Amino acid sequence: MVIRAALAALMLLTTGPAIANDDRPLLLGTTTSVDNSGILKFLMRGFHGDTGIEVRTIVRGTGAILQLGRSGDFDIILVHDEAAERAFVGEGAGATRNLVMTSRFLIVGPAEDPANVRSATDAPTALVRIAAGKHRFISRGDDSGTNTAELRLWSQANIDPRAASGLWYRETGSGMGATLNVASAMTAYVFTESGSWANFSNRGDLEILSIDGPGLRNPYGIIPVNPTRHPHVAADAARRLVDWLTGPAGQTAIAGFRVNGEQPFQPASALPATPANR
Amino acid sequence: METFVTAFSEAGALLVSFDADFLSIVGLSLRVSLTAVAIACLIGFPLGTLISLARFPGRGGAVLLLNTFMGMPPVVVGLIVFLLLSRAGPFGVLGLLFTPTAMIIAQTILVTPIVAALTRQTVEDLWAEYGEHLRSLDAGPLTTLSTLIVDARFSLTTAVLAGFGRAIAEVGAVMIIGGNIEHVTRVMTTAIALETSKGNLSTALGLGIVLLALALAVNAAVQLINGSAARRAALA
Structure with missing residues (x-):
């Protein structure tokens, strides 16, 4: 009797969420850069207006979001680390990856620019100059999409900045906003991204020093969590969000979104249709 | 310095604006923390009293553990509850992650040891004072228990307030468990963290001032109730 009741309760619990898939709000895991810029709220309001679907968003670094997506805690994720996203889909955790938009990675630093980053022709050259002068550089150090992109540029520059960790290279292990606050307080160089920067108010003496260049494009992909692996996800609503955004x-x-007069994000449709953009 | 000045005017503006978003954040903070403290009291009062009066092997260890758990880092509690409630965890099917219920669970775990440990100390001190007397009256365990708790009620409000202070001020657990979702799980402390991360330092500090004012109001209310109750008790 007791066992039967327990079993019934268990069945109710396990089937409950599956039934409610279409009624509950869509859970979207995304990154600080999209959220801090305000574009997320702007887009989700538009999506809600068109479809009536409510979206709840959780904001972490890309690494953390992918991990949570793997365990099925989100219905869909919007992140920016192309290699990791492809691996996520490849291993069966995600259904498909769809390019939504891009922003620009930026090197921001003190206005007087002691490392002369302004005149560097590309990002690795700029990093070489910062390292050569041992100028203070603040890194996310948190496995986020921005952090991964930064480390990729260091390796292109043939420098291992972590060898100087705690010296001129400082890893905050925090989100973009917290890291920008540290850089602002120390008037140091920092690697950031146009969405977060556009909406960051505590700039102090920092300004944009890098120019647009190869390796500085920041693509955002949206990936529904694989419903075959996690049957409880709201797959239909997730699909509709992908269709709406793309x-x-x-x-x-996305093309019309402005922060303080700046346009931090380019819609995917504005990019040339090369295989790399798919 | 300018930030501080702006912060006070922002706090004032927030308080008089009755902005719906702002009020829902304040409301959720109070709802989550007060519920957690209430549940923690239901568990902590009897547990603390039991440990103070019962004699059993390993009691010293239990007291040590209880006192240690008072200092449990919120972020660790958040992480543990997160792992339990995640879809990959044992209670994942409940779908509780990123809900206020999950935040209440985490804060209850944080607050219960504080209430229990302070209750244990209070009741133990009372027992040292009145134990002889109660024993001479041949009072049964139930009478003893109720006499001690009723007598300790004013000191126990300190335990409750300490627990409330812990719950309303912590950000580590609610950030991990709740996810700081606007209109759903955003509370005062996670809103402050968010505004700080946007570099809106004066807005963040303004929210902090409001949070302090809120704690002041709750403490003042308790002190008022306590004071009048104590006067009545003295007259009776």
Whole structure:
């Protein structure tokens, strides 16, 4: 009797969420850069207006979001680490990866620019100059998409900055905003991204020093969590969000989004249709 | 310095604005923390009293553990509850992660040891004072227990307030468990962390001032109730 009741309760619990898939809000895991810029709120309002689907967003670094996506804690994720995203889909954790938009990575630093980053022709050259002068550089150090992109540029520059960890190279292990606050307080160089920077108010003496260049494009991909692996995910609503963001409504909204007069994000549709952009 | 000045005017503006978003954040903070403290009291009062009066092997160890758990880092509690409630965890099917219920669970775990440990100390001190007397009256365990708790009620409010202070001020657990979702799991402390990360330092500090004011109001209310109750008890 007791066992039967317990079993019934267990069945109720396990089947409950599956039934409620379409009624509950969509859980979206995304990164600080999208959230801090304000574009997330802007896009989700538009999506809600068109479809009536409510989206709840959790904000962490890309590494953490992918990990949570793997365990099925989100219905869908919007992140920016192309290699990791492809691996995520490849191992069966995600259904498909769809390019939504891009922003620009930036090297920001003291206005007087002691390392002369302004005149560098590309990002690795700029990093070589910062390292050569042992100028203070603040890194996320948190496995986020921005952190991964930064480390990729260091390796292109043939420098291992972590050898100087705690000296001129400082890893905050925190989100973009917290890291920018540290850089601002220390008037140090920092690797950031146009979305977060556009909406960051505590700039102090920092300004953008790097120019747009190869390796500085920051692509955001949206990936529904694989419903075959996690049957409890709201797969239909997730699919509709992908269609909306990559369709005309979402792409137009992204192109029209402004922060303090700046346009931090380019819609994917504005990019040349090369295989790398797919 | 300018930040501080702006912060006070922002705090004032927030308080008089009755902005719906702001009020929902304040409301959720109070709802989560007060519920957690209430549940923690239901567990902590009897548990603390039991440990103070019962004599059993390993009691010293239990007291040590209880006192240690008072200092449990919120971020660790958050992580543990997160792992339990994650879809990959044993209670994942409940779908509780990123809900206020999950935040209440985490804060209850944080607050219960504080209430229990302070209750144990209070009741033990009372027992040292009145134990002889109660024994001479041949009072049964139930009478003893209720007499001690009723007598300790004013000191126990300190335990409750300490627990509330812990719950309302912590950010580590609610950030991990709740996820700081706007209109759903955003509370005062996670909102402050968010505004700080956006570099809106004066708004963040303004929210902090409001949070302090809130704690002041709750403490003042308790002190008022306590004071009038104590006067009545003295007259009776």
